[in-house]
Amino acid sequence: MGLFDAFKKKDIVISSPMKGRCVSIKSVSDPTFGDEILGKGVAIVPEDGKVYAPADGVITTIFPTGHAVGMTTNDGVELLIHVGLDTVALKGEGFRIIGKDEQKVKKGDLLIEADLEKIKGAGYDVITPVVVCNTDEYSEILGHTDTEVNAGDELLNIKK
Amino acid sequence: MKEFKYTIKDELGIHARPAGLLVKLVTPFQSKITVDTGTKAADAKKIMALMGAGAKKGTVVTCRAEGPDEAEAVTALKKFFEENL
Numbered sequence: 095m096g097l098f099d100a101f102k103k104k105d106i107v108i109s110s111p112m113k114g115r116c117v118s119i120k121s122v123s124d125p126t127f128g129d130e131i132l133g134k135g136v137a138i139v140p141e142d143g144k145v146y147a148p149a150d151g152v153i154t155t156i157f158p159t160g161h162a163v164g165m166t167t168n169d170g171v172e173l174l175i176h177v178g179l180d181t182v183a184l185k186g187e188g189f190r191i192i193g194k195d196e197q198k199v200k201k202g203d204l205l206i207e208a209d210l211e212k213i214k215g216a217g218y219d220v221i222t223p224v225v226v227c228n229t230d231e232y233s234e235i236l237g238h239t240d241t242e243v244n245a246g247d248e249l250l251n252i253k254k
Numbered sequence: 255m256k257e258f259k260y261t262i263k264d265e266l267g268i269h270a271r272p273a274g275l276l277v278k279l280v281t282p283f284q285s286k287i288t289v290d291t292g293t294k295a296a297d298a299k300k301i302m303a304l305m306g307a308g309a310k311k312g313t314v315v316t317c318r319a320e321g322p323d324e325a326e327a328v329t330a331l332k333k334f335f336e337e338n339l
Contacts, residue, residue: 124271131277131278133301164305164306172300172302174270182266182269
């Protein structure tokens with residue numbers, strides 16, 4: 095295989111936006127994520143509320159409530175990071191938004207700061223699905239599961 | 255082309271869950287389907303576009319379908335918005 099072929103077939107790597115334990119997306123109790131309605135991915139049980147850009151790209155949308163962020167990576171992967179389940183109902187309580195729509199970001203830029211204790215205290219599960227919304231465009235999306243990750247560690251491996 | 259207007263009644267607007275369900279509903283249709291909030295027109299088959307359209311409670315959205323099955327698509331969309339949003 096020539097160098098060009100190797101380059102062409104290079105997998106896309108998405109890093110973890112948060113520090114915590116990654117688990118199978120299928121273990122998420124909300125069927126929107128567990129049944130992969132929004133796409134394939136993994137979920138993180140976070141230990142720290144800071145959400146960092148998992149790759150270089152552009153912020154597509156940060157919900158005004160701060161509970162979720164969508165971004166398009168420079169490779170064209172549409173990622174949704176959804177902090178906690180049903181947390182849209184918190185209407186911004188416990189979330190601090192740092193990034194903004196259409197902002198160019200580098201891997202590791204801080205996007206959102208979530209107060210995990212406050213969110214848990216309000217009765218919400220803080221499990222954070224990280225899903226590829228344009229799953230159909232890829233042949234395979236593999237996620238690390240049942241392992242501890244730091245923000246920036248490899249989380250998803252995507253094959254074109 | 256067929257279209258209808260709908261005022262979002264759901265307190266939380268089009269967030270991740272309704273966006274996912276909407277994409278699932280419209281993907282089988284051949285028609286081009288858009289949800290237009292007045293500021294952004296989102297392709298209803300793309301989750302990220304729908305979530306980014308910023309439809310909140312009180313937003314008037316125009317749903318459009320254009321293609322061979324536009325009548326069926328609009329009927330399905332109307333039902334979805336009335337039941338979910």
